[in-house]
Amino acid sequence: MSVIEEERVRGGVFKDINAEDEDVQPTVIESLCMNCYKNGSTRLMLTKIPFFKEIIISSFTCPHCNSTNTEIQSAGRIQEQGVIYTLQVKSKEDINREVVKADSASTRIPELDFEIPAFTQKGSLSTIEGLLDRAVAGLEQDQPVRKTTDPAVAEKIEEFIRRLKKLKEVEEEFTLIIDDPSGNSFIENPFAPQKDKCLSVTHYKRTSEQNTALGIEVEEEQEDEKPSNDLDTMRNEVLVFNTSCPECNAPANTNMKLVQIPHFKEVIIMATNCDSCGHRTNEVKPGGATEELGTRITLHLTDPSDMSRDLLKSETCSVLIPELEFELGMAALGGKFTTVEGLLKDIKDLIVSKNPFMCGDSVTADRADKLKLFGQKIDKIMAGEMDVHIILDDPAGNSYLQNIYAPDPDPEMKIEKYTRTFEHNEDLGLNDMKTEGYAET
Structure with missing residues (x-):
């Protein structure tokens, strides 16, 4: 592990931006000016944009020819997509x-x-x-x-x-x-x-x-010498593999388990806990193939008890709340197995708390007031003080919302199956898949 990685784990290199913190000082390095070939100075600051990511800011100045140059580089990990x-x-x-x-x-x-x-x-x-x-x-x-x-x-x-x-x-x-x-x-x-x-x-x-x-080394997948097809064993076993924390990049363990959701299908739940920074994350991947039809689930929230309904949101699912004119697009928040209340909390955190433009010089009074009001409305929904509908629209058909009246129909929930459009199949990558007629020319 490099010195920067060790300091990253301890939180000693990347500092939060804080005008009142006098300890946060840039590092000055003597550098060659590529304009006049005399020595100038480069100022480096390793910092974190609140609710965004770690960055490296560099600024070069030459006192001889007055040449200047500024640059920003991402110090965080490359995203999965x-x-x-x-x-x-x-x-x-x-x-x-x-x-x-x-x-x-x-x-x-x-x-x-x-x-x-x-x-x-x-x-x-x-x-x-x-x-x-x-x-x-x-x-x-x-x-x-x-x-x-x-x-x-x-x-x-x-x-x-x-x-x-x-x-x-x-x-x-x-x-x-x-x-x-x-x-x-x-x-x-x-x-x-x-x-x-x-x-x-x-x-x-x-x-x-x-x-x-991007300089990413992709490891080729190797098949096990004795592949196991015993699904019953996998359902009762929690698999553990090594990974890196998405927040501080320290070594961590990810737990993975195959779970059967009643009246739905099997899903794969993965959870990562970081002992270094305390960060926790969970992700859900649907099991099996993509469904033939898309699914649109509409729930009318009429009682605070609705907040405890189990909910599976796949990566391909968008979330809509018509009364708030709100839509959360596909791939936002990733796949989650949570409750209705947990999903609303994640939406509030994403829009209000973790918005990179809600702090510093990026924020305006109108925008801050609007997002604050949105957060208050989400709180009212979770408290059962607002009568709204929540819609899960999943073209892949891999999302689920618990029916507390099962196996009888739920009077407050409507499930619609629909045929995907060409655009839906394009987003899911299905138009480029060929599963039949490989030998045809």
């Missing part, structure tokens, strides 16, 4: 959205056929306007040389720069796409906790080429 943010920029307010762009992320504007490939820019914490300014600055950097050596190319680039600058005025709508295989990039949703109609978020499984580019 990549992410694509697609934003329809329609107004100047959209230009001010805050963006966390990792160096592994690519940026595209289809209307201009413009793309910034991954690993060609350093990571940044900026706004959409800042991304455009950075792109313009990169194109303008070698323009004086181009005007001398190739005036025709310089004129075309100058025209393209003017088109990029016009985007900041939002005279016409355009699309911004950020594709990050590491999953560490982010575009702000100013309407949280409500769904942002202009912003779509898609998670995907990385390819082997993307894993290689």
